Amino acid sequence: AQSVTQLGSHVSVSEGALVLLRCNYSSSVPPYLFWYVQYPNQGLQLLLKYTSAATLVKGINGFEAEFKKSETSFHLTKPSAHMSDAAEYFCAVSRMNTGFQKLVFGTGTRLLVSP
Amino acid sequence: DVKVTQSSRYLVKRTGEKVFLECVQDMDHENMFWYRQDPGLGLRLIYFSYDVKMKEKGDIPEGYSVSREKKERFSLILESASTNQTSMYLCASTLWDRWNTEAFFGQGTRLTVV
Secondary structure (H helix, E strand, C coil): CCEEEEECCEEEEECCCCEEEEEEEECCCCCCEEEEEECCCCCEEEEEEECCCCCEEECHHHCEEEEECCCCEEEEEECCCCHHHCEEEEEEEEEEECCEEEEEECCCEEEEEEC | CCCEEECCCEEEECCCCCEEEEEEECCCCCEEEEEEEECCCEEEEEEEEEECCEEEECCCCCCEEEEEEECCEEEEEECCCCHHHCEEEEEEEECCCCCCCCCEECCCEEEEEC
16 A cells, blocks of 8 residues: 655754755555645645656755655755745655545654744 | 635534534535644545545544535534544545646644534
């Protein structure tokens, strides 16, 4: 069954530093993978998605993620953190069950950005 | 601008009450979902619906039911609210059975059961 694991419930960086949020997936078939962001008191919005077209995926707000099959990873990165990036980030994998697509989410990583 | 709208941002209910959480989408999506979000547990799927009057149990359906009488509206029902159902509830919608489709989320309803 498809699942994702996010390492680290909290990640702290300084403004301007590299952001790296880790996600490993488990899937018996080629996965479709997603990163979502949740700002305080809001719903989730899509940052980027991997659908097998390219292993390096660029998303909104300067984020990107690289699909590495050999490492079963889909880590999220951003070269330089901004204060506005402080939020919770969720990795997700698309799972088919009885013919219907469902998203299975990781437990989330809260990104803290200090001045 | 696409939208998924949840009727309440905050709710406080008493133990044993019947609670309705409403969700409406304006994108003509076939699939709609209810998730529950708790710290350290991420989002867990409660129920989903792939068509009017059709529903499927998710991973944690116990204590919940759903209703989808119209394509745009998906309701989550807590038959008899309990304190362990205090949580953030998120509604989402997607197009019909497309693996790589984007899910659109509502703002969430923070429910407190006292």
